[in-house]
Amino acid sequence: MSQAGSSMTAATDVAQPPRPWERPPTEVVGVTCTAGGQRIRREGGQPLIQLRNVSKSFGALNVLRDLSIEIYEGQSTVIIGPSGTGKSVLLKHIVGLLQPDTGEVWFGGQRVDTMAPEDLVEIRKRIGFLFQMSALFDSLTVGENVAFPLVEHTTLTRPDREERVDRVLRMVGLSGLQAKMPAQLSGGQKKRVSLARSIVLGPEAVMYDEPTTGLDPIRSDLINELIVGLSTRLGITSVIVTHDMVSACKIADRMVLIYDGKIVHDGTPESFWKTDDELVRRFVHGQAEASDLELISKGLDDGEQDRSASKDASSGI
Numbered sequence: 001m002s003q004a005g006s007s008m009t010a011a012t013d014v015a016q017p018p019r020p021w022e023r024p025p026t027e028v029v030g031v032t033c034t035a036g037g038q039r040i041r042r043e044g045g046q047p048l049i050q051l052r053n054v055s056k057s058f059g060a061l062n063v064l065r066d067l068s069i070e071i072y073e074g075q076s077t078v079i080i081g082p083s084g085t086g087k088s089v090l091l092k093h094i095v096g097l098l099q100p101d102t103g104e105v106w107f108g109g110q111r112v113d114t115m116a117p118e119d120l121v122e123i124r125k126r127i128g129f130l131f132q133m134s135a136l137f138d139s140l141t142v143g144e145n146v147a148f149p150l151v152e153h154t155t156l157t158r159p160d161r162e163e164r165v166d167r168v169l170r171m172v173g174l175s176g177l178q179a180k181m182p183a184q185l186s187g188g189q190k191k192r193v194s195l196a197r198s199i200v201l202g203p204e205a206v207m208y209d210e211p212t213t214g215l216d217p218i219r220s221d222l223i224n225e226l227i228v229g230l231s232t233r234l235g236i237t238s239v240i241v242t243h244d245m246v247s248a249c250k251i252a253d254r255m256v257l258i259y260d261g262k263i264v265h266d267g268t269p270e271s272f273w274k275t276d277d278e279l280v281r282r283f284v285h286g287q288a289e290a291s292d293l294e295l296i297s298k299g300l301d302d303g304e305q306d307r308s309a310s311k312d313a314s315s316g317i
């Protein structure tokens, strides 16, 4: 009895840790940006891609708001931001899959958004696009999937195509899988086949839309290494949309945070972890906003009360 009494006293004396929304805003929690290791964040060359004052709405939804950005040759630029903030929409503007309501999009000194469809085909040969889903043709073999852009856009002979397919499959660590069907591959292998297809035409730039989504940490790391390798060894300009902060730290020479259709922070990954900007800190540390946490907490309180009320009712109290 006395023991129970003293432990109760001790429990009330112990200072309780602050609840998540009570944490001081400047407190650093979660990961730091060490995933890049010894990687040197590279300066880019000339601007290869430019969005100038781009605005884009879908009905009443304003997605991009007067957004301007220059993406530099040879650099890996990682775009981060909350879901639905327009990151994929931005990538689609670069390859001419979407046109801005106002503003301009340029690639390699050519204006993309007003380009005739036949010229756009030429631009798209210079830009690889790795979609969120692997988007492989299920009825074609791995080799046929990777060769597809060569059949569509080149006059290479079959042996030359096969030689090129072999080469890119070797680059992504999948040589010998030409005859497999996509259904026989793991998620990570499908991504790599898709990446091989994106680079088979020898593009100057590759757009990656959430390349590691759905992959385990080891397979994600393999994709990250490939992205870094393609950029540092082949000089491919990369634009990567991701929610994965570990990947972002590893891949990025430059990171850009889009919030509410605008760029709110732009710099090296390290600058994101050092900044005092509350919005940026919450995003990179994966901290929900206090107002959302309070709402969830209130909802859980209600749920708890409902549960104990229904337990009381079923036990006849």
Ligand SMILES: Nc1ncnc2c1ncn2[C@@H]1O[C@H](COP(=O)(O)OP(=O)(O)OP(=O)(O)O)[C@@H](O)[C@H]1O
Pocket: 058, 061, 063, 081, 082, 083, 084, 085, 086, 087, 088, 089, 090
């Ligand atoms: N073709 C379209 N027609 C109508 N609405 C669209 C279209 N494309 C995108 N949107 C809307 O624009 C908003 C931004 O979409 P987007 O895919 O760019 O978001 P995101 O930042 O990439 O999000 P996530 O991180 O969840 O992938 C979303 O609300 C989406 O529903």
